[in-house]
Structures are given as C-alpha cells and as structure tokens.
Amino acid sequence: MSQQNLTHSERRKQNIAIAVMFIFILPIVFMFIIFFSMAFFKDGRLTLENFSFVWGEMRLRDQTTIKSMLPALKNSIIFTFGVTSSEVVISLLAGYALSRLRFTGRRTIQTSLLVLRMFPTLLLLIAVLYVLIALHIVNSLKGVVLVALAFRLPGSTFIIKNFFDAIPRDIENSTLVDGCTRFSGFRQVIIYLVKPGIVSIAVFSFLSAWSNFILFNTLLFGNKTPVVATYIRALTRNEQMIAPYSVIAAMGIVYMIPVIVFFTISQKQLMEGNIGGGKGTA
Amino acid sequence: MKGKDLQGYAFLSPFLILVSIFYIAPAILTIIMSFSSLDGAFLWEFVGFENYGKIFRDPNTFLILRNTILYIVISMAIIVLLDLFIATLTTYFIKSDGWASFFKSIIMIPMITPSVVYSVLWIWYLDASDSGFINSFIRFFDTDFVSVNWIAKYPFQVIIIAQVVVSLAYGAIIFSSAIRSIPDNQFKAAHVDGAGEWEIVKTIIIPNIRPHIKFIIMWETLGLMTNYLNILLITNGGPLNRTEVWALSAYHKAFIDQQYGYGAAISVLLILVVFMIMLLWMFASKSKKEGEE
Numbered sequence: 390m391s392q393q394n395l396t397h398s399e400r401r402k403q404n405i406a407i408a409v410m411f412i413f414i415l416p417i418v419f420m421f422i423i424f425f426s427m428a429f430f431k432d433g434r435l436t437l438e439n440f441s442f443v444w445g446e447m448r449l450r451d452q453t454t455i456k457s458m459l460p461a462l463k464n465s466i467i468f469t470f471g472v473t474s475s476e477v478v479i480s481l482l483a484g485y486a487l488s489r490l491r492f493t494g495r496r497t498i499q500t501s502l503l504v505l506r507m508f509p510t511l512l513l514l515i516a517v518l519y520v521l522i523a524l525h526i527v528n529s530l531k532g533v534v535l536v537a538l539a540f541r542l543p544g545s546t547f548i549i550k551n552f553f554d555a556i557p558r559d560i561e562n563s564t565l566v567d568g569c570t571r572f573s574g575f576r577q578v579i580i581y582l583v584k585p586g587i588v589s590i591a592v593f594s595f596l597s598a599w600s601n602f603i604l605f606n607t608l609l610f611g612n613k614t615p616v617v618a619t620y621i622r623a624l625t626r627n628e629q630m631i632a633p634y635s636v637i638a639a640m641g642i643v644y645m646i647p648v649i650v651f652f653t654i655s656q657k658q659l660m661e662g663n664i665g666g667g668k669g670t671a
Numbered sequence: 672m673k674g675k676d677l678q679g680y681a682f683l684s685p686f687l688i689l690v691s692i693f694y695i696a697p698a699i700l701t702i703i704m705s706f707s708s709l710d711g712a713f714l715w716e717f718v719g720f721e722n723y724g725k726i727f728r729d730p731n732t733f734l735i736l737r738n739t740i741l742y743i744v745i746s747m748a749i750i751v752l753l754d755l756f757i758a759t760l761t762t763y764f765i766k767s768d769g770w771a772s773f774f775k776s777i778i779m780i781p782m783i784t785p786s787v788v789y790s791v792l793w794i795w796y797l798d799a800s801d802s803g804f805i806n807s808f809i810r811f812f813d814t815d816f817v818s819v820n821w822i823a824k825y826p827f828q829v830i831i832i833a834q835v836v837v838s839l840a841y842g843a844i845i846f847s848s849a850i851r852s853i854p855d856n857q858f859k860a861a862h863v864d865g866a867g868e869w870e871i872v873k874t875i876i877i878p879n880i881r882p883h884i885k886f887i888i889m890w891e892t893l894g895l896m897t898n899y900l901n902i903l904l905i906t907n908g909g910p911l912n913r914t915e916v917w918a919l920s921a922y923h924k925a926f927i928d929q930q931y932g933y934g935a936a937i938s939v940l941l942i943l944v945v946f947m948i949m950l951l952w953m954f955a956s957k958s959k960k961e962g963e964e
Contacts, residue, residue, distance in 0.1 A: 395766060402868070406764035410757075414777045417836060421780060423804065424792050483686035492679030498687075503953075505694065509897030509945055512918060512938040515925040516697035516704060522713070524692075539693030542686055600785030603900055607926055618787045622904075625791045634795050634802060641788040652783050656776060 428639035439639040447636070455632060458643065461620035464530060465599065468616060471534045472598040476545055477591050479538070481583070484549030485575055489561065502550075505543035514607045521608060530614050533604050541597065545590045552586030553579070592655040599647060617644050701942070704935035711929035722936035731912055731920075738827070739916040743895045746831050750838050750891055751884065757839065758846030759872055763858075775844060782840040790904035793833050797821035826906045826914045834901050838894070842887040849880040882956075889952045893945060917941050 395403065431438050441447050443462075447455040486492075487499055517536055518527065526532035556579065564574035580587070602618040609619070621640050624631040632640075680687070708718045726732055757778065761771040781789060796804045799820030806818040822829050853875065861871050877884070899919035902908065908915035908923060915923070918941055925934025 399766065403765050403767065403770075406760045407770055410760055410765070410770075410774045413757075414774060417781065418777060420792060420796055420804070421784075424795060479685045479689070482682045486679050486682035490675065490679040490682065492676045495679065498683070504949065505690070507893060507945075507949055508698070509893065509918070509942065510694070511897055511899070512921060512942055513694070513697040513701055514922075515931050515934050515938065516700035517693060519700060519704070519709075519713075519931070520693065520697055535689060536693045539689040542690055543694075546686060596783060600783075600787075602785070602787050602904075607922075618785060621787045621791075625787070625794070630791075630794070634791075637791055637795075641791065644785060644788060648783050648785070652776075652779070656772070 424634075425638050425642055427635045428642050431635060439635050440643070442636065442640065443643060449632060449636070453631065455624065455636070458617065458620060458640065461615040461617045462643075464614055465617045468530055468534060468537075468601075469595060469598040472537050472541070473591055473594040475534075475538055476541055476594045477587055480542055480545040480549050480590060481580070481587065483542070483546045484553055484586075485579065487546065488550045488553035499550075502543050502547050506547050508543075510540040511603060514603070518608060528609055528611065528613060530609075533608050536608065537598060537601065537604055541594060545594065548590060549583060549586045552583040556582050588655065592651060595651055596648065701935045701938055704932050705939045706936075707932045709931040709935075711931075718932070722933050723940075725933060726936060726940065731915070734912055735915050735917055735920050738912075738914065739896070739918075741827070742831065742834075742914075742916055743892060746834050746838070746895050747888065747891045749831070749835050750842060751887060753835065753839055754842035754846050754887065755877070755884075757843040758850055759876060761843075762847045762850040763872075763876065764868075771847075775840070775847065778843060779840040781836045782838075786900050786904055789837065790833075790901060793829065793905055794822065797829060799823065822906060823910055826910060830902050830905055830914050833905055834895065837901065838891060842891065845883055845887060846880055849883040850876055853879045885955070889948065893948060897941065897945060 428439050429435055429437070442455050442458050444459070445457050447457075449455065487495060487502070521527040521532045521536070524532075526535070560582065561574065561579060564578045569577065600618065602622065605614075605616050605619045606622070609616075612619075612623075615623075617640075621637065621644065624640075625637055630637065705722055706717055706719060708716045708721070757774070761774050765771050765774070784792075795802070798804070798806065799818055799822075801807060801810070801818060803818065803821070805821060806816075809816045810818075857875050857879075858871065861875055866874070897918050899916060899922060902914055902916060902919055903922065906914045908919050917937065921934045921937040921941065923934075924930045924937060928934075
C-alpha cells in the first residue's frame with residue numbers, strides 16, 4: 390500500500406488508528422512488562438537473586454528448595470535441536486519427492502498430507518503412549534522426539550512442497566543435463582532456491598519444540614527427564630504456586646530468551662502470513 | 672517405472688516411516704482402543720460400544736458439550752471480529768509500515784510465549800490474594816476493595832479471554848496480508864465516489880477477504896475444538912467442571928483416571944466432528960475454487 394504523500398485526512402485517520410491500537414495493546418503490554426520486571430526485584434530492591442536457580446539449588450523463604458534448572462535446560466536444548474534439524478532434513482526430502490518425482494502413490498500421499506496437517510494430534514496421545522510402550526521407548530526423550538517429529542512433519546512437508554512447486558522446472562532440468570544426479574542436483578542447486586522455505590520451517594519447528602509442554606506432560610513421567618516446560622509447570626500448579634511469582638518470572642525470562650532472539654531474527658518470516666501450524670499443534 | 676518408484680520412496684522413506692508409526696498407527700489404535708476397556712493395567716478386553724454408551728449415560732456429558740459449544744462459538748466470534756478490526760486498522764488506516772509491524776509484533780508476543788509461562792501470567796494477573804495484579808490494581812484506587820478470586824468466580828470468561836489473546840495474531844496477520852493484496856485503485860475509486868470509511872470496510876475489504884475469513888473461521892473452530900492446552904493450564908477444567916471441554920475431558924479420562932478406552936471413545940467422537948468440518952471445508956473450497964492456503 391502506498392505510504393508516500395498522505396493527504397491531511399489520511400494522516401489524521403492514521404493518527405487516530407495508531408491511538409486506538411495503542412489503547413488496545415496496552416493491557417497486554419502492561420501484563421507482560423510488569424510480570425517480567427518482578428524477576429529483578431526482591432524485597433523491594435533491584436537484584437539478580439531470583440535467577441539463582443539457573444546455576445544451583447535455590448532455597449525459598451519457606452525452606453522448600455528448588456532444584457537447578459540446568460538439567461532441564463540441557464534436555465530442552467537436545468530435544469529442540471533434535472526435532473528442528475531432523476524436521477528440516479526429512480521434510481525437505483519428502484517435499485522434494487512429492488513436488489518433483491513421479492511415482493505410484495504420489496497422489497494418495499499428497500491428499501493425505503492435507504488431512505494429516507489439520508488432524509488434531511492432541512487427541513492421539515493416548516494411543517501414542519501405547520505405541521511407545523510397545524516399542525520400549527516410553528518415558529525417554531528419544532521417544533518424545535520421534536512423536537513430535539511425526540506430528541509436525543505433514544505440516545512442514547506441505548509448506549516446503551509448495552516452495553518446491555514454485556521453482557521453475559527448467560532450472561532443475563538444467564542441473565540434470567549438466568550431469569548432476571537427482572540427489573546431487575538436489576544438494577547443490579535446489580536447496581538454495583528453497584532457502585526461505587527452510588528458514589520458515591526451522592523457525593516454526595524451533596518455536597513449537599522449545600515451548601512444547603503437552604507431549605512431555607503426557608509421555609514422560611516420574612520426573613526422570615525434566616525439560617524447562619515441565620520444570621516450570623511443577624512449580625506452578627493451578628491450585629497453588631510453589632515458588633513466588635518473582636522467581637517464576639525469572640524462570641520465564643530464561644525460558645523465553647531463545648524465543649525472543651528467534652522471534653526478532655525471523656519476524657519477517659512470521660509476518661508474511663505463512664504461519665505453519667498455529668500454537669499448540671504439538 | 673520401477674526405478675522411479677524406488678527413487679521417490681527413497682526420498683520419502685524417513686517421512687513415511689515416522690508418520691506411519693507415530694501418527695497413523697496411533698490414529699487407528701485410538702479407534703480400536705475405543706472399543707476396549709483398556710486401563711492402567713494395559714489388558715485388552717473388547718467391550719463393543721460400552722464406552723460410547725457410557726458417554727451418553729455420564730451426567731456430566733451435557734454440561735461438557737454445552738461448555739464446548741459456548742467456548743468455541745464465543746471465542747471464535749470475538750477472535751474473527753478483533754482480527755478484522757486489527758487487520759483493517761494496521762493495514763488500511765495505518766499506512767506507515769513501521770507502526771503497522773510494531774503493533775503486529777506486539778500482538779504476536781502472547782502467541783510465541785510458551786503456554787506454561789503464558790498461563791502463569793493469567794494466574795498471577797487474576798490471583799485471589801493481594802499479590803494478584805488486578806486485585807492490587809483496584810485496591811490502589813479503592814482501598815476498601817475486598818480481593819476477588821477472579822478465576823474461581825469467572826472461570827469461563829477467563830479461559831475465553833486468555834485463548835482469544837493467544838489466537839489473535841494468526842488471523843490478524845492472514846487478514847492483513849489479504850487486505851494488502853487488494854488493488855489500490857478499488858480504494859481510490861471508492862474515495863472518488865465519496866464513500867465513507869465504514870462503507871469501504873463493508874463493501875471493499877470484507878468482500879475481498881471473504882475466503883480468508885472463511886478459512887480463519889474453519890481453522891479457529893478446529894483449533895478451539897481440539898486444543899485444550901490453555902484451559903488445562905489455567906483452570907484444569909474446574910472449578911466443578913465449569914470449564915471442562917470435550918477434548919480436555921478425553922485427556923482427563925485417559926491420563927488422570929487411566930481409563931484409556933473411555934478416553935479414546937471420547938476422542939473418536941470429536942475426531943468424527945473434526946473430519947466432518949474438514950470435509951465440508953474441502954468441498955466448499957473445491958466447488959468455489961477460491962480455497963486459500
């Protein structure tokens with residue numbers, strides 16, 4: 390939309406609209422800023438004491454101790470890295486095959502992608518638990534990685550397939566003529582053309598893996614493998630907060646740093662409207 | 672032909688293996704489970720339609736169904752209206768890209784906040800004790816104010832507002848990029864004809880983005896119907912089942928009461944509804960050839 394030479398009335402309307410939007414977002418902004426700023430105060434003075442759970446055990450006023458967040462952070466990082474990298478590789482391969490190669494059953498797989506991508510995976514957790522038990526990988530991070538991958542792959546394959554569809558076939562044919570095999574052509578040329586697609590898959594995969602809660606909540610039990618989400622949740626039961634809000638706010642900040650970093654880098658991708666699976670699609 | 676098949680499936684094999692074992696197999700298993708009395712002991716015993724009968728006999732079913740429908744309809748209406756409102760303001764009225772993306776990124780913050788943290792924010796905001804934000808805020812102006820346990824008093828309103836705030840960004844961004852792609856001369860022509868702003872919204876913006884509105888309605892309905900995460904984390908269905916919705920009750924029956932078969936039956940019924948909506952959507956977008964996304 391043109392933004393040069395606004396007329397007087399357009400400028401006035403824009404100012405009104407900006408004011409209205411400000412009023413609209415104000416409660417949300419307030420809520421976040423005040424909540425997270427509590428992390429830096431203890432007994433009314435500015436301090437970083439509330440963050441001491443990151444390095445070691447933390448003793449609260451009522452003598453309960455909070456375990457260090459480090460093991461949970463480590464597990465979360467392993468999980469997120471595992472899911473994001475495998476999701477990108479596997480969906481690239483699958484998306485390429487579905488867009489470019491001709492083989493029996495291609496149509497069927499394409500149609501089922503559409504269904505799988507909107508299917509409510511959260512409702513399958515009961516049976517997923519059973520599958521994990523049968524395969525003897527229940528209650529392990531490995532099992533949750535596989536489930537998270539399987540749930541997200543249809544969506545990301547669908548997105549990357551659309552990116553492949555948009556590449557002119559000539560480019561690809563010329564790689565084949567130049568003596569590339571399908572695979573080396575794919576590796577050397579095609580991947581660079583779908584880079585924006587790869588970035589957007591990676592962003593959504595990261596955000597969803599890092600903030601995932603429900604998979605860990607249902608598929609990991611006995612506190613054997615804590616991740617940041619279950620670590621925080623264990624201290625914030627609905628009925629009663631175990632830690633004071635200031636400590637929880639500090640935990641929230643630690644948890645959200647990577648999210649904010651990724652968000653700032655990839656804001657443009659997110660804005661363009663190609664949001665993969667909305668929030669919470671596990 | 673054979674070689675081509677081999678090549679295709681070589682590329683697809685990791686995808687197919689993972690999706691069949693951890694996605695399709697559980698989907699089929701859910702249906703089989705729903706006919707069994709599987710529980711914490713994991714013994715298969717088939718009971719026919721007993722689980723389904725139990726759903727209809729359960730005295731809470733009607734309440735849960737009512738909650739689910741109200742929750743979906745009210746949240747969806749608010750989400751779509753606010754999305755239109757935000758998208759029109761940030762795309763049509765605010766012509767400066769800097770301001771527009773500033774507001775859109777603010778609106779995206781709740782969406783990218785991990786739900787575990789997001790739910791604590793609401794619990795703190797509405798906390799019954801004096802540390803709750805709203806309570807201390809009101810007390811700041813009215814010192815005699817007696818703290819209210821907002822979540823216990825208005826649980827249903829709370830989960831709707833919390834869900835709406837999270838969901839706003841997705842639709843607002845889709846609508847906003849749709850409005851952006853409306854040819855500029857349509858607006859110019861309307862201005863020349865002396866149309867007011869409200870008329871422009873009504874006769875140009877809304878008709879142009881109708882397919883996107885339909886898509887968001889479908890998408891949000893599916894999301895609200897099946898994603899129980901925020902309810903689980905904020906009220907956990909309580910107090911006294913007042914915020915229990917269908918999908919959450921499947922979770923509770925399976926993972927809290929360990930009645931896996933019963934939980935699966937509840938899930939299967941919901942999956943059937945989801946499938947009907949998806950079929951309707953596919954037919955609607957196929958016949959009109961305007962299906963977006």
